[in-house]
Amino acid sequence: MIDTKASDFCDFYQMSSYPKTNSWNKAVDCCSWDGVTCANVTGNVINLNLSCSWLRGTLRSNISLILPKLEVLQLFGNNFQGPLPIPPPSPSYFNASSNGFTGEIPLSICQLKSLRYLDLSANNLSGNIPPCLGSMTNLSYLILSRNNFQGPFPIPPPSTSYFSASSNGFTGEIPLSICQLKSLHHLDLSANNLSGNIPLCLGSMTNLSYLILSRNNFQGPLISLICLPIISLAIQWFHRNMTNLLVLNLSSNYFTGQLPTKVFLNNSLDVIDLSNNMIRGPIPLPSPITFYYDIARNDITGKITPLICNATKLEVIDLSNNSLTSRLPRCLTNFSTKLLVLNLRKNHLEGTIPQSFSSRSNLATLNLSRNWFEGTLPRSLVECKHLEVPDLSNNQIEDTFPSWLGKLPELKVLNLRSNNFKDLLNIPRGAHLFSNLHILDLSNNNFRGPLPTNLLMNLKAMTDGKTGQEKLLYMTRQSYENSMTLTMKGLEIELVKILTILTTVDLSHNSFQGDIPEVFGHLHSLIGLNLSHNYLTGSIPLTLGNLTNLEWLDLSSNKLSGGIPRKLGDLSFLGSLNLSKNQLTGHIPQDKQLSTFSSDSFSGNPGLCGTPLPKACPSNAQPPQPSPSSTFDCEGHESWFKQKKVWIGYASRIVIGISIAYIAFEIGRPKWLAR
Structure with a gap:
């Protein structure tokens, strides 16, 4: 049956999808049908390619009777359901991935003695893997990832060169017999429940290029896997036996111990990911050819040595969530034109940020948050023309507002929260700055004066509502997912992914004074607004009722007066409203969404009355009527705004909700895998 949504997976990855079977006509030879290939001599169908064909439903189990000479069967990227169909014994290639097949793998699959390629990934298959799979002597590629398989770890046949069983429920230890797979070059067992120590014999598998064991329960000293117990021979052993290894991902396990600082220096590793373990000691330096290096969330101590700058191929450096100390080496901000991500978040680094950012830099993400950096922001940051996400929050930086950063054309996030920024916050009228900004967090600083009207008028990405309407995307660079801590709905949340449609302004915990500018009502894409803990006066502007995408609004702990606008x-x-601790008066409107909030949203306003507060209104009190909206002209600035109708559907709300709840660990595929 044709289903236009059955191949959405293909569309997401920009693979061509269309209903191939629409062209099938019984009146013509089936060998001319789209997706069908026949043998030249016999006319038998030997290749049936139904990949990404918008198909759903249950397939017949008698394919072997209908197409007895079939050699290639491709069912990838549809919505087939029910039991897994087994092709005739002749195929060498069978791809049933990215469907909805259920149940166990039939034992009859082991009769496919000619099979060299088997991909059953991304289905709903379950149960144990048939042991007879290990006797399929011609099988080279075996992909079982993203199913619901359970039981002990399956050992593929010795002929296997590519084996992926990630994202299942396999348990127990990796048996020593895995080391008999001498041809194996790709091993991915990530995201299972495997435990125990890793067999040391893995180090003798000289053809292994990809070793991915992340997100399991492996334990023990990491040096036992990477090095021999005799430390003096460790580096020589690793270099001799693992010379072909390109990817080493052991992240999110329980590995312990300390690695020699030079253990990776003379090998061919492109990717080193040891993050989220319990490794201690100084930084084990990456290879000079490594492009992805992640040792975040361990107990790495000491200084960041300048020797790390010898790895000039690095594109991603993540040393976050460790115990690194002292100053940054000056070379770290300009040693490579390839560097895209530098994440040093949550360490004990101190001193000033180096003033040596280069105009040749390709840096997109700079996260120095939650350290002890002081001094002023380096003005050379403006040379980083590709910078999108600078997070300098929770430091001791003392400076005025860096309006010069607004010149960066790709800037999407500016997070300066919890520092010592001070004085007035504004930009010159008519300056074209910060036009692509999605997230502005200046909370918990020492800014004063009126709220920055000119700056707010420049936030075009929050005004026109174009961003993220077509696809829900995350702020990534080279498949590295940016993370950030924000205050959302009154809670401090660590987002491990940042949606491009997430648009927020947080100016709370400063010393701003005066009225709330009506210009806020033109930020139509705004999802979160926090102006709490300032000295704001006047009434709540009616234009805030235009923010139809708003999910949280916090105006608490100010000196606002007047009534609560019904709008x-x-x-x-x-979903979250906090107007508490102000000087608001009158009857609390119970219109629509306002009727859903508890008394906590309105407490601390002696002049408010009515539900949900315990204070009843006088019998002659009437609910507040909408007052005429004041004209917004800002001396000719109305031309800066074009009213546009913005639609961000319910799916967007669900995904944002998931992002807010998604605090602890990232559960997707490895960040470097899509390179």
Whole structure:
């Protein structure tokens, strides 16, 4: 049956999909049908390619009777359901991945003695793997990832060169017999429940290029796997036996111990990911040819040595969530034109940030948050023309607002929260700055004066509502997912992924004074607004009722007066509202969304009355009527805005909710895998 959504997986990865069977006509030879290939001499169908064909339903189990000479069967990227169909004994290639097949793998699959390629990934298959798979002597590629398989770890046949069983429920230890697979070059067992120590004989598998064991329960000293117990021979052994290894991913396990600093220096590793373990000691230096290096969330101590700058191929450096100390080496900000991501978050680094960012830099993500950096921001940051996400929050930086960063054309996030930034916050009228900004967090600083009207008028990405309407995307670079801590709905949340449609302004915990500018009402894409803990006065502007995408609004702990605008009740996505500790008066409107909030949203306003507060209104009190909206002209600035109707569907709300709840660990595929 044709289903236009059955091949959405293909569309997501920009693979061509269309209903191939629409062209099938019984009146013509089936060998001319789209997706069908026949043998020249016999006319038998030997290749049936139904990949990405918009198909769903259950397949017949008698394929072997209908197509007895079939050599290639491709069912990838549809929505087939029910039991897994088994092709005739002749095929050498069978791809049933990215469907909805259920149940166990039939034992009859082991009769496919000619099979060299078997891909059953991304289905709903379950149960144990038939042991007879290990006797399929011609099998070279075996892919079982992203199913619901359980039981002990399956050992593929000795002929296997590529084996992936990631994202299942396999348990127990890796048996020593895995080391008999002398041809194996790719081994991915990530995201299972495997445990125990890793067989040391893995180090003798000289053809192994990809070793991916992340997100399991492996334990023990890491040096036992990477090095011989005799430390003096360790580096020589590793260089001799693992010379072909390109990818080493042991992240998110329970490995312990300390690695020699030079253990990786003379090998061919492109990717080193040891993050989220319990490794201690100084930084084990990456190879000079490594492009992805992640040792985050361990107990790495000491200084960042300048020797790391010898790895000039590095594109991603993540040393975050460790115990590194002292100053940054000056070379770290300009040693490579290839560097895209530098993440040093949550260490004990101190001193000033080096003033040596280069105009040749390709840096897109700079995360120095939660350290002890002081001094001023380096003005050379403006040379990083590709910078998208600078996170300098939770330091001791003392400076004025860096309006010069607004010149960066790709800047999407500016997080300066919890520092010592001070004085007035504004930019010159008519300056074209910060036009692509999605997230502005200046909370918990020492800014003063009026709220920055000119700056707010420049936030075009929050005004026109174009960003993220077509696809829900994350802020990534080279498949590295940016993370950030923000205050959302009154809670401090660590986002391990940042949606491009997430648009927030947080100016809380400063010393801003005066009225709330009506210009906020033109930021139509805004999802979160926090102006709490300032000295703001005047009434709540009616224009805030135009923010139809708003999910949280915090105006608490100010000196706001007047009534609560009924128009706030029209904000159907508003899930968190805090107007407490102000000087608001009158009856609390119970219109639409406003009726969903508890008394906590309105407490600390002696002049408010009515539900949900315990204070009843006088019998002659009437609910507040909408007051005429004041004209917004800002001396001719109305031309800066074009009212546009913005639609961000319910799916967007669900994904943002998932992002907010998604705090602890990243559960997708390895960040470097899509390179």
